[in-house]
Amino acid sequence: MQKLYIVNVEGLRDLFNLLAKEKDLYAPVAIGKSSEFSKVSSFDDARIDLVNVLRSPKFQLLPKTEEMFSYDLKSGEPSTKPSSGREMVFFGVRPCDASAIRVLDTVLLGGRFIDPPYSSRRQRSLIMSVACEKFAPYCFCKDMGTGPVEGLGGDISLTGDADVYYVKPSSPQGSRFIDLHNDVFRPASKGDSDSYNRRRSAIEGSMGSSLNIKSSTEKLKGAYDDPLWSRLSETCTGCAMCSFFCPTCYCFDVFDYTEGSHCTRFRGWDSCSSCDFSRMAGGIDPRPVGEKRFRHRIFHKSLYVPETFGVSACVGCGRCVSLCPANIDVREVLSSWA
């Protein structure tokens, strides 16, 4: 999948404005006091000048609250709403967030069972990532191998350079899209390839490093009993902000909501930082205190998800760092043992 293509910004703009008529085009937008992926009707509404958006594509692909099925209390037969919707194109996804989508894909679509609600949305989504040109102080994608030019997920990755984008398909779906629109996407010439490589090096070279993730992860394996966790976690207040805004956190809780004789089963995001995440009926709880929950979150992201699913669950987007009310910086935590 190493083919490189090139497209004029103008050509891309025209293509998207056309696509917006038959598909749902999602792009980064600033809304009120926040920023998120929202439906846009025109390419120019895409705010790819923002470093990134607060609400990652996870808010669209794995909604915060969604209906699983409903049933009548007497018969109990579950019935689902038919999942429909137009095809979605997510344009302007940062490489970190595109890598995060791969993590969600691995967990929710892999293994013995598929998660149907996520699957139906994901199957009709095309993820187009756009390389970063500027970084925030909390970005560390380069250290995590998930950016700033190309991530580990998504279908197509674009790298901007003046009035063109270099285009790389990163999935069969991405290749198909490019082939379908071969009037817009031209195969790159040798000169284009060289320009792309120069551009890529320039972007990557301009980004600093915050931690050595390989070394940190290795050392973390032996750090379970380290008394240092007490100090690392003591200012954590146990809210769910890091989990909710993290683009890879997928844990959910299930709730049956009854009104009269009708019941709807919903699911929604849950956070392992919450006080009752691991609590069992009867009160037994493997992680009854904040320190254990804090340690678990770090271990789950860095070790358990890779061990179980084969992908690292942190993509270096920095949302947890910038949002944490106590400014607990995961880079500092992981570097405690490096």
Place this chain on the structure above:
Amino acid sequence: MSVGARTEERIRSIAKELLSRREVDCFIGFQAGSMEGVSRPYFARDESEVHRLVWNRYCRNNLTRYLSGMKGKVGVLVKGCDGLALMQLIAENQVKRASIHVVAVECGGIEAPAVPYSGEPTHALAEHCKRCRANTSQLYDTLVETGEGMAIKQADAGGMGSWASPDEWLAEFQTCTRCLACIRSCPICYCTECALNGSKPWLVSKLELQGELATFHLVRALHMAGRCSECGACEMACPARIPLTRLYHLVNKKVESELGYSPGSRFGSELVGVTEVAEAIHR
């Protein structure tokens, strides 16, 4: 040396003395954050650690939030609003006066945090600071004067201009992600099992169902009425920047006008009961 630097030196030397003499087991203050424009809570446990303590306009957290669970004697740095929360905590039997050493710093106002993630620094005074009730805690063991308290003046005597309509409030509540950062940052929210965290969902679930977002915020506002010190920690933590302190100021004003009570005002005497508060708000 600037006022800021001198204040930091003073705080460090106070903390050093308290720790070296084992008068406290821990001193809760602020240290520099991992990014510019951010300071964060820091627990200094030894005199060798006090050099990390800072004091600046990014000291947003209400450090009294950490007191309820702590054992032993604890030193804590408080701004004026934090002090009101502390008096309320003591009045509600959550903190023993004898187990804390209060260092009150004269606060010149806190800078509003940037719009979360991809926002520029605001360089502006936080909204709740414009309604400052007290720039220095009336409760203290050690006082650190800075002379900066005079910088805090009420923007206009009426408060914050016109209040939002119910529809505007409901629209704000819809942006809430139920992360509970507001509750978890608040010293007054010390309940070990919060009725609003959805784990025993008899008030609200964890999810965004029907009118749950409005229920969540209105119930919280009722629980805050007459108890909220308006320190702004909740609002500054909120990823949606819902103007929570403005809402709690509204209910506080009601309690104050109807019952003559505001947080910390009757320190040392009887508290107001919750039914009185509910009735006052209903009026």
Place this chain on the structure above:
Amino acid sequence: MGVNPYLPIMGAVEGVRVETEDTKTFTLKLLDPDKKLTVNPGQFILVGAMGVGEAPISVCSPPYQELQISVRKIGKVTSALHEARAGDVLHVRGPYGRGWPIDEAKGKELLLIGGGIGLASLRAVALIDIGAKKVTVCYGSRTPSLLLYREEFPLWESRGIEIDLTVDKPEQGWLGKVGVVTKLLEQRTMDVERTMAFICGPPVMIKFTVRTLSSIGLKPDSIFVSLESRMRCGIGKCGHCHFGGKLVCTDGPVFSLDEAKGLPKELAQF
């Protein structure tokens, strides 16, 4: 994979048997005659009470018998289940998880060690002819009136199973042993090379039982434990049962001691 794994199928309560003051055994029947659940001993199903929610419950019946679950009333869902009468409908999902390695017990001396409600999962093993050389049930509960399946024990014994009981606190009329389950084990003679142990019960009981068996000389690969966790989906997606590199709903709930030792200590200490 067209089936939505989150959608339950319909079951109905066929019979209710009161075991103790807080435990009932329900016999379930699937409403759809074309659907059948083949549950290996040690696996669990997610049982849903109408309008309330689901709970993971070990199946206590062997595959050849009607589906049965023993439910201890301890939380929101189990309390609702306890209100169920014959004919009431329930949701059923499953079976999920990895059960007891009964094939490995052929020719072995099998110890089924249970504490409290833990015996439910082991009952499914006791009622199967697995070709073990000998099967012994070592079972303890807090008091005699909390012992499960007492009326069935004569039947088990008639099939050659030795039943060794104990209680923490005796009640009037109790003539049996008093003490914790580990005391039963300490008093036994075992051929450690040929003995295999399946342990199910509260975490504390599992911890001390493992310790006792290890000190007696049983190897970690002949000791198996059934662990519990909060679960919300049963299929490895919701993240609640994720400990170390394992998902209790998928890789467990039965683990060999070797595997269990590799899990984070917060789940179980060995």
